[in-house]
């Protein structure tokens with residue numbers, strides 16, 4: 001099973017090269033296939049669910065968007081008044097997130113191309129990691145949560161549950177372009193993650209919309 005560094009390298013190559021265009025399109029208003037439209041809708045629901053774990057008014061709060069991608073969550077957090085650190089291992093996606101952000105929100109957001117667990121990013125009131133830990137094994141997620149949890153009292157993240165439909169779609173490469181070097185999504189449940197992380201984990205809810213099936217979890221160390 002690949003370790004953290006190997007998975008992260010694969011994720012970087014995937015999002016920075018193989019799937020940059022597909023990801024840029026999915027996270028925009030541009031027309032997409034019916035399958036990807038369900039993914040887009042599911043992701044909109046998940047973003048709202050994750051945000052509902054935080055206070056509506058985030059003025060004065062410092063929030064990490066861990067694995068910010070093209071910055072959809074970053075923008076929402078900044079609109080609510082948060083000071084946002086948006087970090088992603090893919091420099092190209094960070095650049096897209098930077099360019100997409102409404103100019104009025106720019107003073108609230110700092111962008112970083114690099115690892116979400118970098119201690120130099122500082123301390124946070126909350127960390128949101130939407131669909132950015134889905135490629136890691138339970139031990140790596142456990143270590144990541146503990147690292148993030150040592151700098152924040154609340155980590156809201158998603159994992160892919162083990163459902164046959166989701167796994168079949170993923171392996172058939174139907175959702176996104178993939179090749180042999182692409183990172184593989186690893187499904188998890190509360191039990192295996194708790195074994196790897198320790199106490200403080202809770203499942204919040206599942207979002208299932210067409211081909212987007214994902215569980216929202218929260219870690220409070």
Ligand SMILES: C[S@@+](CC[C@H](N)C(=O)[O-])C[C@H]1O[C@@H](n2cnc3c(N)ncnc32)[C@H](O)[C@@H]1O
Pocket residue numbers: 008011012015027066067068069070071072073087088089090093114115116117129130131132133
């Ligand atoms: C499926 S995308 C989700 C992007 C964004 N959170 C969203 O929901 O639109 C996963 C993102 O996590 C990033 N990522 C994965 N592992 C990371 C790590 N260790 N540090 C920083 N970013 C990471 C990837 O580069 C990718 O942009």
